Amino acid sequence: MKFRQPMNDMLSSWKMAAGVKRSVLDIIIRCSRNAMVVTGTTIIIIIVSLALLAPILPMADPTPSQLVPEDALLPPSSNHWFGTDELGRDVFSRTIWGARVSLTVATLAIFFSLLIGVMLGLTAGYFGGVPDYIIAGTIDLFWTFPSFLLALAFAAALGPSLGNVILAISISYWAGFARLMRGQALSVRERQFIEASRALGAKNLRIMFTHVLPNCMAPLIVWASIGVADAITIESSLSFLGVGTQPPTPSWGYMLYRGIAYLQEAPWISTFPGVTLLFTILGFNLIGDGLRDVLDPRMKGMRR
Amino acid sequence: MTAERKPIIEIKGLRTQFILREGTVTALDGIDLTIYENESVGIVGETGCGKSMTAFSILRLVPNPGKITAGSIKFKGVELTKLTPEEMRGIRGRLISMIFQDPSTSLDPVFTVGSQLREVTSLHQNIYDKTALRNKILDALRLVRIAAPESVMKQYPHELSGGMKQRVMIALALSCNPSLLIADEPTTALDVTIQAQVLKLLKDLVKGVGSSMMLITHNLGIVAETCDRVCIMYAGRIVEEAGTFELFGKPMHPYTRGLLTAFPKLGEQKAELSVIRGTVPNLMNPFPGCSFVDRCDFATDQCRRVRPKMAKVAPGHLVACHLYPSGGEKDNA
Secondary structure (H helix, E strand, O other): HHHHHHHHHHHOOOHHHHHHHHOHHHHHHHHHOOOHHHHHHHHHHHHHHHHHHHHOOOOOOOOOOOOOOHHHHOOOOOOOOOOOOOOOEEEEHHHHHHHHHHOOOHHHHHHHHHHHHHHHHHHHHHHHHHHHHHHHHHHHHHOOHHHHHHHHHHHHHHHOHHHHHHHHHHOOOHHHHHHHHHHHHHHOOOHHHHHHHHOOOOOHHHHHHHHHHHHHHHHHHHHHHHHHHHHHHHHHHHHOOOOOOOOOOOHHHHHHHHOOOOOOOOHHHHHHHHHHHHHHHHHHHHHHHHHHHHHOOOHHHOOO | OOOOEEEEEEEEEEEEEEEOOOOEEEEEEEEEEEEEEEOOEEEEEOOOOOOOHHHHHOOOOOOOOEEEEEEEEEHHHHHEOOOOOOOOOEEOOOOOEEEEOOOHHHOOOOHHHHHHHHHHHHHOOOOOOHHHHHHHHHHHHHHHOOOOHHHHHOOOHHHOOOOHHHHHHHHHHOOOOOEEEEEOOOOOOHHHHHHHHHHHHHHHHHHHOOOEEEEEOOHHHHHHHHOOEEEEEEEEEEEEEEHHHHHHHOOOOOHHHHHHHHHOOOOOOOOOOOOOOOOOOOOOOOOOOOOOHHOOOOOOHHHHOOOOOEEEEEOOOOOOOOOHHHHHHHHHO
16 A cells, blocks of 8 residues: 555655755656656656547537436447446546546545645644644544545535545545654754754744745655655545446446446446546556656766 | 953853753853854864854854753853743844854755855845845855855756855854854864865954854864964863963863874874873762863862863963962962
């Protein structure tokens, strides 16, 4: 599981963080040499641009008000690239529209988790003492539950809606960022430049946000891109179980679920959203893994 | 010789203690130290004798669970120990600055030299105009004799050499013309050729901007080169205080003498360097006598029972040792 992975390989030396700021151009050049980042980015760019362009692409309506029963369960053809589902809706169109939902939910959920995680982790790691005791305890409490089960419980309790799915994922995911941030802050605050800036009269808040946080960016970026992939999985799983995105809004998870009943006679209903989901997650994971190599100078030259 | 000058900082009976579960460690035990305007004072002593702790106490940055438990620190007549944290922060960097031992870790690795200087300068001097700020920073870099300030400004700390980084640190510390500069072993992490340059620079700058300097070191050679006055510290106390020439010419305290003989001299053939036997006493156990007693060749019974006080043996020369009757007698009375 991603969570249990030894953190060490993600954690940075100062050079890793220095690499982030050193020069944006330099990073881009190094990324462009990394096969994983290039492949991942290509996949994600294709999927994101299709999702963004969905309203203006010449596609069938993903949620037609008038269902055409004779179109049901048509196999892939030039008219319906991915075939049609049991209600006669175009699977290609629904897959693309589903990407909008999944990507939005995942991005927002990770954004909020990152926000909560960074704030709490930074506070705990920087100040230590009582705040750390309380926050680290809370992190551990959330950490105890598998994040998916936690999200499932929250989504079920809050009732199914897009906002609640985002909330549920954020609640179950922030602890990871908080823990990462806390660990980083703990080590950065002991570094001498923090003491030096205190000796030069800087306030705690200033030290936290202008010195500690920027020195922790590299692992956060890596974790966030892998986190988006995780969040997409969680969203799809929730929709699959019926506590996520509600029909008729197209969603990969729900499409997978509906397709099960027709797996024998119309395998395309599940297969195509499933494969798209697979590639999206693969894309984000590749970006995350690749960035880790790019941002960590110790990995330099090991893999290109 | 310093009597007519105005004191910048007056420390009286400063005691800094670490209250631990296992007991109380007295890191500083009654430090009296006065630094006058335009003066460089060297604080010399071995590791753990409280040199750095004196500096941190002045800045009120004693790490937890340390506390200043007694004494007063007057900075230009203002009692630092009674200031609120807010007021204290206004003093740090603006009026009292500090340079640290290792320049490679004292600069934030993710920002350019220019942006770190900009941060300090704009905050402390309230300069927000971009060109004015830029000129100020370039001036600060030129002041520490950095050859190409424009390009150094845009560089990150890891692109600079150790000596350059220490210059940048000095520029940071001096950017607001502080009245007191505390240099905590500023040259320990640098190689010898750079050491001399940095020391000369520090000396010139301090004279140039009219600041005072407190130079913490364990290297007597550095003191000889840079300071007007020297304080020898041992186990949280100052044991001898004298003008630099006086101290090197007539060391009084057995510890000072030990330090001086332990220092290799050029051109002298010696099979072995003399050492001061024994180790520093545990600061956790309070002890009535002189803390150097176990390592001293001249220790008497009196040394074990009575703690010697600082006493004048010559103008501007103070020593805390029973060997010197003018000091010892006063104490016994």
